[in-house]
Amino acid sequence: MLVSHEHKIICLAVPKTGSTSLHHALARQLGIRFAMKNGSPALYHLTAEDAARIMGPFKFRSYFSFAFIRNPYDRMVSLYHDFRDQRGAIRSATLAEFLKDEFLARWQADIHFRPQSFFLCNQQGVMVAKLYRYEDGLSAAMEEVSERTKTTPNAPGHARKSNRGDWRDYFTDPALCTIVEEAYAQDFDLLGYPRHVPGNGT
Numbered sequence: 441m442l443v444s445h446e447h448k449i450i451c452l453a454v455p456k457t458g459s460t461s462l463h464h465a466l467a468r469q470l471g472i473r474f475a476m477k478n479g480s481p482a483l484y485h486l487t488a489e490d491a492a493r494i495m496g497p498f499k500f501r502s503y504f505s506f507a508f509i510r511n512p513y514d515r516m517v518s519l520y521h522d523f524r525d526q527r528g529a530i531r532s533a534t535l536a537e538f539l540k541d542e543f544l545a546r547w548q549a550d551i552h553f554r555p556q557s558f559f560l561c562n563q564q565g566v567m568v569a570k571l572y573r574y575e576d577g578l579s580a581a582m583e584e585v586s587e588r589t590k591t592t593p594n595a596p597g598h599a600r601k602s603n604r605g606d607w608r609d610y611f612t613d614p615a616l617c618t619i620v621e622e623a624y625a626q627d628f629d630l631l632g633y634p635r636h637v638p639g640n641g642t
Contacts, residue, residue, distance in 0.1 A: 441483075441485070441486045443491075443503075444472055444589075446472075447470055447591075448502065448504060449470070449504055450491060450500070450503045450505040450506070451463060451466060451581075452486070452487070452491070452505065452560070452568060453485050454485070454507050454509065454510075454559045455551070455552040455553075456510065456518045457507070457508035457510045457515070458510075458574055459507075459508065461578065462578050462582075466582070469582070469585065469586070470589060470591060485551055487558060488559065488560055488561070488567035488568050489567065491505075492562075504570070504585075504588055505567070505568045505570075506568060506569060506571065506572065506584075507559070507560060507568050508571070508572050508573070508574050509556055509560075509571050509572070509573060509627075510556070510573070511574075511575065512555075512556070512620055512624040513610075513617070513620055514574075515556075516535070517610050520532075520535045521604045523547075524538075536616055539616050539619045539620070540616075543619065544623075555623070555626055555627050556624075556627045557626040557630050557631075566630070570584075611638060617635070617636050617637075617638065
């Protein structure tokens with residue numbers, strides 16, 4: 441999570457939605473130092489509910505809070521390649537093997553693999569003032585922050601980029617779709633992403 445008390449901005453870091461690239465660009469744009477003191481994923485990926493508890497609900501609501509969301513299938517592909525190719529923590533040779541053999545048994549509770557709704561909601565619903573879609577690019581958020589803070593937009597880079605294909609190519613087996621759909625059912629319903637039917641182009 442990135443917070444600027446001077447500009448009253450809160451940018452939540454939902455894992456694998458471009459948050460690392462966005463935070464570094466925002467830090468440069470707003471002239472603030474952005475660094476994790478101990479590298480704790482739990483601190484970097486604080487939820488909206490955590491932030492409201494720490495800041496106080498009134499102060500939290502007085503800030504412009506926002507986050508990026510991503511198609512759950514595409515996000516799963518990105519998570520798999522990140523933790524297999526870059527971090528070396530996943531052993532499965534294919535996404536299909538990972539979903540069937542490792543995900544439910546070991547990874548589903550890991551903070552990076554938690555549903556996006558886990559970071560954005562409390563029992564009453566979405567706590568974040570604005571949600572941007574990863575598919576639309578990061579520039580819209582940068583421009584809105586620029587307007588609110590009277591700063592010059594800073595073009596974000598692409599941290600943790602993986603070498604991978606289109607997410608639809610990974611989900612030709614309906615059984616794999618079902619695993620993702622059941623794990624992230626609330627994300628599909630809350631964020632408006634359609635369930636994928638292999639072969640129909642959606």
